[in-house]
Every structure is written in structure tokens, then in C-alpha cells.
Amino acid sequence: MFEVSENKTLTYNEFQRTTEPRWFEHKVLHDKPELEFVGAGTDDISFKILLRAELGINPEKQMAKIREFARKGKKALFIRGNKPISANYWVIKRAVEVHKVIDNQGNILTMEVDLNLMEYPRETEDETKKKTTSSVKKASTAKASKQLGTITITVKSVHIRSGPGVNNKVLGYAMKNDKLKVTGKKNGWYALGGGKYISANSAYSSFKGA
Template sequence: MIGFFGKIVFETSDQRILTFTGFQRSASSRWSNHDVIGAKPSSEYLGPGLDTISFSVDLNGQNGVKPRYEMNRWLRMERKGEVAPLVIGDAYLGVDKWRIKSVSQMWGVILNRGEVLSGKVDIELEEYVEKVGVR
């Protein structure tokens, strides 16, 4: 097992390949500028911002997955507003959980009766901090 997000397990085996590419994490801080008459503004550090993570999941029916089903799993989670931990290896990422900020589907090869043989889903996650004051 590579890791998981909620009930979605990233894995590679001789039976099934469901993994991600282009994993990118961004972090930022929050600042406020206070105007000062006759001088430059004074900057004040407010704290860390919410991290974001983006990645792509390439789906191929020849790798033991059902691309359309997997794409719709991400879409359903996003539409329900589900939050979940993100774990890669044995490490939890972030301070709490993550929410799906956006899902983008790309259908590749379509077979008879609309079966999707291959495709890709692009995911953007944003940190979800449930408790006030958690760092």
C-alpha cells in the first residue's frame, strides 16, 4: 500500500494499480499590513495558512480498476463535502484532515455502451482544520 485518502487506497500490485502522479504540496502564511501615516506599512504575522495538495490519478481498466467508477468516487466525496486524513507511507500529512477542493475528470478511451477504458482524474485538496487553535 502506498497510502490512502479516506476509503480510497493507493496501491500497486500484480492485480491492481491505483496510484498518483505529479504530487505537489503548497504551503503559505497569513500576514496583515497596518497602515502607518508617513511611513511604510507595518507587517504582522498572523499564522500559517491552509496547505493545498494537488495530484493526478491515471486510471486504466487493464490495471484492475474501473476508471469511471474511480472517477465518480472522487466526485461523490467532493459533492458530499467529505473530509478525511491523507496518509502516504506511514505518515499523516497536515495537522488534521483534508477536503476535496476540486475534481477534474478526463475520459480517455471509451468503449461500447459508454464503458471508460482509460482516463485521468485531477484532484486538489485543501487542509481542513476542525479544531480552533490546532497547529
């Protein structure tokens, strides 16, 4: 989580994004090869993070979180200015740490981290339908959970929060055209189940009763 405040400064610089579509080369005797467009490729992004104790950051603890995220293959949206830079997720492809300043007790005071992230495409609508159908079949003998209806997100992204109010923690984002099951409504917020809530404002989504 990037943060710039009176107590902490954790941000990045030298941000670069690379887009490489996929092309197949058909070799032609005595002539230039013919190119065939195969499809979109996954984007890469890279940037540097400077972890400094004097800026309210514990470099070792912060780097431990980054290593865990990478080693467990976790994926997440990349948020900048309260909005994701892409509808797809991102995973850590490579993390290189340079220990710049170390005190006489062996504590790292300054660390520079080079991060390389790779785009992780979200499931297509067809894949989502297949999984949903499979889940319905498996749960056919189980008691159906209460459902008021379904909402379809109509804007680029909407916060999913831990409670019915803007002061609650952001747990994630719903993206445009996502369909979410609604189990209840409270104080102008839809309950999504599992302690997750999303605004019931019609400017963000359309509702269809069960």
C-alpha cells in the same frame, strides 16, 4: 485507497503542497506597507491520478467515489507509507476529470483526474473540552457506560482497528496527545467502544484508570 499490486495499480504523481501563512498589509503613505502576521493558513495539496481499466481500475466507479466524497464534504487523513502526511484532515476542494480513452460502447477506459485538496484543521484541545463538557451535561440523566480508564497517545500516530489484532481492518488513526476512553481490554488490545480497538502496548500510549 491507493494500491499497487499484481491485480491493481492506483497511485498518483505530480504531488505538490503549498503552505501560505496569513499576513495583513497595513498601507503606509509614501512608503512600503507594514506587514502583520495573522496566523497559519490552511495548506493545499494537488496531484494527478490516472485511472486505467487495463490496470484493474474501473474509472467510472472510482470517479463516482471521488465525486461523492467531494459533494458530501467528507474529510479524512491523507495516508502515505502507512502514515498521515499531516495531523490535520483534508477535504476535496476541486476535482477535474479528463476522459482520455472511450470504447465504442461508451465505456471510459482511461481517465485522468486532477485533485486539489485543502487542509481541514482538527479541533483544538479547548474545542474538544467544550464539546465533551456539553456531551456530559446532556448525558447526565442517562446511564453511564462502563469505563476502565483513559489512554493518551504518546507517538505520532496509532492504528484504530475493527478488532483486537493486526489482521483486522484499519478504521482510522489516533494522533499524538489524543485522549481515548477505554471500555475493555482483550488479547493485548484496548476496546474503545463501537467495535473499535487500539493496541495496548505501552510504547504507544499511557493508561490512566477511571
